Amino acid sequence: MVPEVLRRPGLRWRGASPARRRTVRFVAVSTLAGVVAAAGAVSAAGPWEAGQRRAERVRAASAPRPSAGRDDDRPPAAAPVLAAPAGPPATAAGVTAVLQPLLADPALGERHSAEVIDVLSGERLLALDADGAYTPASTVKLATAAAALAALGPDHRIDTTVVESPEGIVLVGGGDPTLTAHPGGPWAGLPELAEATARELRARGVDHTRVAYDLSRYSGPVLHEIGPNDNLAPVTALMADEGRLDDSDHGPAARSADPAGDAARTFARLLADRGVRVDGEVTEGRAATGARRLAAVSSPPLSALVERALTNSDNDIAEALARQTALAGGRPAGFDGAGQATAARLAALGLPTAGLHLADGSGLDRGDRVSADFLAHLLALAAAPAHPELRPLLTGLPVAGFSGTLRDRYPAAAARGLVRAKTGTLTGVNTLAGTVVSADGRLLAFAFLADGTRDAEAAQRALDALASAVAGCGCSRAG
Template sequence: MPLGARAGGLTALAGALLAGSLSPGPAAPPGGASPAPPGVRAEASALPGLDPDAPKADPAAVAARLLGPLSDPVLGGPATLVVDALTGQVLLANRPTEPTAPASTVKIATATAALTTLDPDARLRTRAVYLPPASAPPAATAGSPAATTGSAAVPGRAPLAPGGTLWLVGAGDPTLTAATGAAGYPPAARLSDLAEQVRKAGITAVGAVVGDGTAYEGPGMAPGWRDGYVTDGNVTPVSALSVDAGRATPGAAGPRSLTPDAAAAAAFRTALTAAGVSVGSVSTGRADAAAREVGSVQSPPIPVLVERMLTDSDNDLAESLGRQVAIARGLPASFDGATRGVLGALRDAGIPTDGASLRDTSGLSIDNRIAPVTLVAALRTAALPGHPALRTVLSGLPVAGFTGTLGDRYGPGDTSPGAGVVRAKTGSLRIVTSLAGMVTDSDGRLLLFGLFAPVEEQGLTKMALDRVAAALASCGCPPAGAGLPSAGPPAPPGG
């Protein structure tokens, strides 16, 4: 079934919501969640599927279960949408089509766009290109038969003349690392490997190393970004060339580099020196078209990058993937091109984007606006059969109490029913605290949800949202009267 047809159910749902024809059932006294016994740790559930035989949740019962948690005053009256993943039935809705600040939950949109637009086997390739000094004889040009291979000269071949310029040309891989040992998971491209390739090409000295991050264009900071994002370590200014996402050392916390391309060039000099290549000056600029490639390293494939972006809420990866979508769609590799590309890809997938206005693809901008129905529709598109590449959207979501940005949440107490069961993307800015994802309820029914509280994140706010998701996880929520058919609205066509 075509992707647009599969997503059509929730598109129709969005239209019905706009018309005001769908609403949650009447509220009833809230039900309580049952926390896990003290000392008992839940296990992380497998990635859930759709079980058509699992009992359907009833809108009135869901509203009753969530009324108490959603009424917590610290949440400020959150925009909310809960739907049945299989049928698309609306189980609870409060301002679901009103564009709202999403914070990092917008990474669900970025992930969906990347996986529907980019080749799943594609990798971001960082290159080293070399232009020998003008005085070098033609036979000594890098890549020619006269070049040496390895650290020793080959009999009958002339070594390369020292000097010349070596460019480090970025393609947008923020996972490129200066680490010399194991580069973590997923395995990242290493500068040390690239430096060894340069040495094996017969280059023993260069007059200059130049960092080229010009594959991306426009400003490095988006409208609505706080000045402290870089110094606080949230993100580095967007460039096609960065090493360890602008961190001073692999895995370091704290401030990022304000000039990631220059920092990458300096790190490459260090790697070249360790490989036995002497280096003169270090600068930044566009590579000469006449320079020849002498080495390259590659990122993990796109789905792995998407999964890491979601689990760790990696802002640098989100901005880079947005630009890759823009390039693939013939748009500028800038903030404007990336946001247009992501929203265009969602529309092409049949996902409603009415009212959406984005300034970045990471969610850091306070000026971003997107409706809850858009992000829930993206999740449902990933959950429905027929488009397996989008399963990465779901597998990349942090697991409550276990992985990523939910790893330290849903411990003992009233949020424990969600541990190992809730999978959701987190978001936080000074104007919003958000959570969007999926949960299998106690009857085995897969539910999708989006929660957007118009308040600044703090410990109490996060815990309050977690109580909502935990209450949903503990909800069997059958209709009043065991065995009676659901009183909720029928499933929209296309589901």
């Protein structure tokens, strides 16, 4: 009998209210080297759903020009994923004149770095200590996501499987942190895996079994160097709902100290509910090489995982992505191996990696180091026609005033809906890196890194002012 594989076609956020699910469509049109930029969906109250993001990725590579009209109740159109020389090129002198006064804001801390580049030409329009190595905080997720996409491709899925063993069955963790224990959701999870397993066992005349779980896909310590923390569960190859002990699906939350064991015990209980008695205690074990697969569930595609990781700054998904990169590169899937594999993939993309050091995939480790030059060039590369596999980096960026970690920022700024950027925050560290279409119609990539900040809210306002200035910049020769 062929083992049953259940795949999750899309990624939605559990527990979202109808208001959170309402989306507002936007249409933005321009071209980049002959490619017409596209429309996507901006959620007025939360993260985008996979359907709209998928539409945006498709339209970003399509040729027809859609209408640019919009209804009166729609918010300002968000910046297109790809944009183009709809206007004259910006100049370094123009960009510098606009940003230089803002970069003198003391809210940016003891030291700070900045770079702005023209995506189409690659010209560096502004650089302030742009090659210096800074603590990136969560903007390092851009590096983590890019490496995973380059290593595995946007369509890759992570399997959680059940295989035979001489003693019974083994639940094998593949590293999917979005695996859910909740029934009736929009994608397959532990309930569906238990149903498929029970069906397979009953077909063989088996009504009782022993259950073990295998975590061998990952290696090294499961705890981040910050220790037990509401921002990240112990990093294991098996967990359900990111080890959260409440009904949240993003942000800080109390976490299980043993997410793998909890997930395995939940699976055993679900199996029993479906008529297969579980003998004895659920224990950690190891699946034999070549063991026959009984059933499996697959994660959403990597593109959707990347988008969720970036929109919500999801640390658990980011660490999982880093370990998937390590596995693809034949390295141990722990913090060290993941960092080494990620750096190697980024170097292979031709990015400026001098000074790059990756101690984790999430940015929670203060030992991480990147440069503004690296982040700006990474974002520009994601928009390049030669690298469509990296496009989820752009579709996953929070949109100012509308989604993710930028939802509550830019409340009255002219850049609301135009700036798309990844945020980063640690005590004394504030960062922002993303893309914006300037007033002249040029797609610009920017990275701003501030270290030694004393007031996080003031630092965020200063960073937002910089991004808003880039959006409003009439910095061309013609302007």
